[in-house]
Amino acid sequence: MLDIKKVPFSRYGSFITISQNHHETGDDSLYIRNIRNGDNDFGAVFRIELIKDSGTVPYTAGLTPSVLRLNAEFGFAEFCITERKVLQIKSKGVGVRLIGITGVYDYAVKVEQNRWEVNHSSQEIRYLLTTITGNMTVEAPFKEQRCEKIVVDFLPDSSVSEMECAIEEFTTIYAHRSYLLFSEGQNRVQAEFDYWYANTLEMPERYRDGRLLASYITWSCVVPPEGMLTRPAMYMSKNWMTNIWSWDHCFNAIALAKKSPELAWDQFLIFFDLQDVSGVLPDFVNNRYALWNFTKPPIHGWTLRKLMEKTDHVTLEKLQEVYEPLVKWTNWWIQFQDTDCDGIPQYNHGNDSGWDNSTIFHKGTPVESPDLTSFLVIQMDVLADVAEKLNKDVEAARWRQRSQEMLTRMISHFWKGNRFIALKSGTHEPIHSNSLVVYMPLILGKRLPDEIVNQLVMDIKYKGFLTEHGLATELPSSPYYRNDGYWRGPIWAPTTMLLVDGLLSAGERELALDIAERFCEMATNAGMAENFDAMTGESLRDPAFTWTSSVFLMLGDLLKEAF
Incomplete structure (x- = not known):
């Protein structure tokens, strides 16, 4: 019930x-x-x-x-x-x-x-x-x-x-x-729900109640094509967050890829259907309107790679469909979000990062942050893979080069002694922050030097980010930490998924599975909330969120395969 x-x-x-x-x-x-x-x-x-x-x-x-x-x-x-x-x-x-x-x-x-x-x-x-x-x-x-x-x-x-x-x-x-x-x-x-439930990702038996809840939330939150919605769309919630945002949809797409690949592709492509001629994606969309005042981070290359890994439904025809839109989205960040022309793109507002009120923005904007550059390194690398599949060999070589150049620039720009930091764009003034966002370069995995990976892993293990329930988005000992501080403390599903995937790609399997297990245990007990109190594991904000449900199912599937 x-x-x-x-x-x-x-x-x-x-x-x-x-x-x-x-x-x-x-x-x-x-x-x-x-x-x-x-x-x-x-x-x-x-x-x-x-x-x-x-x-x-x-x-x-x-x-x-x-x-x-x-x-x-x-x-x-x-x-x-x-x-x-x-x-x-x-x-x-x-x-x-x-x-x-x-x-x-x-x-x-x-x-x-x-x-x-x-x-x-x-x-x-x-x-x-x-x-x-x-x-x-x-x-x-x-x-x-x-x-x-x-x-x-x-x-x-x-x-x-x-x-x-x-x-x-x-x-x-x-x-x-x-x-x-x-x-x-x-x-x-x-019968329709039973079919959906049977085709959700499998999980260890101890998460059975959570799987039922996550299945119901994801199933019931799909709305039909109408108005601005060009495809069936999985809203973030039918409580209060009755839109889709331009990174939330990526996690839902990946969770659907194994069992419902066509619907997964619809979730991934729906924002590219709305893409502006400049290349930017809207912040969110519903059936009535799209909001263009903000956008969200470019995790779409990472997402496409996951979709290609999980299903053979991503054919050459589908890659052809998404290649140019993904090129335009990548170039938008390089061409229009680098006002000091230093080759490092910036966030002009916290909302553009997805970490709306993260402490990397407490000195104002624009901000150059290592997570953004890391996402683009991956996106360029994925564009190279896609270009090769489409027999665009010259473009593939150029994307590989750009990806490596961006990676080299990112490490030189943001790695300061023993940690990544964010910087004010233009002045390059260091922003001292204890936000988990500066650990997002871990998604690069083995592309980072071993000494950087080792230091980031040590920090996650022992600095205090890892609580009984998962990864706090602000270090709990930080003066800015708040139990219900949105991106200043609570545990969030997308950041958990990104870092678990990064740790796996860096060879840190034991830590990745440990974090996945903590999150699944918390969500099974507290529900599929928008976010969670990092110290108590209690649900916060909207209690029926699809990207939390999707991440829960993906992490449970990972644990099922691991054990």
């Missing part, structure tokens, strides 16, 4: 979501939501209540992948998203009340004897409400340009005390004259 207080109820391919709004208001009511507006809008359209004899009754909620069940003293109500635009409800002994969360121009109108349309203009969506068995009453007094309120009661048939209804979302005209039986729809949805 899943926890509706943490995990929204939804399904693969649907924007319909039911969850609490406690993130903003502390409200423990359940809401039917439209999550098309990005994370600036909770998207509530109806608040759900159970009723008996016209009065509301308390309930407890239970959640499985196919059904949300609300149990009350006098009966129950069950909810199932039987099709991607259809939410069906059945109840016994109690009725279901939907209270519209209305705004300007929202109204309800009766269209047939057993059907009402609710035009939720503030959410840019319409709903067709249909009774299948039982009765519906609607209170929707219209004044001037809107209904002052919209209250819909679905009431059980008096003879059998049962009710069944459907709520169908649409934009212009609705599609259905009749609906599946609730039980038939539930069986279909459960």
Whole structure:
């Protein structure tokens, strides 16, 4: 059983979501939501209540992948998203009340004897409400340009005390004259999830509960192509982070590669579908809009290499599809993010790094950081591999040369005695920081000199970054460390994955597996949160995150293969 207080109820391919709004208001009511507006809008359209004899009754909620069940003293109500635009409800002994969360121009109108349309203009969506068995009453007094309120009661048939209804979302005209039986729809949805679950990465048995949760989160967070979304897209969450960001999608793609390679390729390519002519990728996208004020780090070469390792689905045709976009993305950093022209690209804002408030930015920006240069070294090397496969031998040789030149420049620029540091771009003033981000060059593995690898590994083992639960993003002894400090302390899935992979490539298998094990243990116990308290392992921020789920599954798969 899943926890509706943490995990929204939804399904693969649907924007319909039911969850609490406690993130903003502390409200423990359940809401039917439209999550098309990005994370600036909770998207509530109806608040759900159970009723008996016209009065509301308390309930407890239970959640499985196919059904949300609300149990009350006098009966129950069950909810199932039987099709991607259809939410069906059945109840016994109690009725279901939907209270519209209305705004300007929202109204309800009766269209047939057993059907009402609710035009939720503030959410840019319409709903067709249909009774299948039982009765519906609607209170929707219209004044001037809107209904002052919209209250819909679905009431059980008096003879059998049962009710069944459907709520169908649409934009212009609705599609259905009749609906599946609730039980038939539930069986279909459960079968779909069971297939997904069977095709998630395998893990040691002790992580079984975590695997079920991670599978449900990744499955239920996929939305269909619509608007700006050119492909099926795995949102980061259907709680609050209802977008995809331009590095988060990489981890989801890798986790899908073994068992769902076509969907994995869709996750990887979706941002390149939106790429600007300059080469930059947007920071995030949802079905309505893309944000261009920031971007995210170029881990896409590293990702492509992982995809090629994990599946033969990445054919020459697919490499041809991605080669030029990856070239443009690489060159954008070199051409447009190096204002002092020293050959070392920079971050102009913490958001561009993915480590939004890391302490390498506490002196301001722009900042030259060794993680960015390391990602580009790998990306150039991968471009060389791809160019060779595409018989572009001259380009391949040039990318190999550029990669080696960047690596040499990176070590000379950032390695100071016994550690990597970040620098202010232009002045090259050292930035003294105890952030884990300066250890990201470990992703280069054996391409780093042995003495550098050894020093970085010693620091991770003994300096204090490695807690009982995994890798803190800021050294816990740092004056800037905060338990819930976003990138100033908490454990994050993507940084864990990158460093585990780097340690493996550097030959530090024992440490890599140890970190993977700590993370999987923590996530199984605390859930698939956006991040975690490094000292207690408790979940922080959004408690149902896909890239955490994906990293958990990948690390579990690694442990399964290792032991």
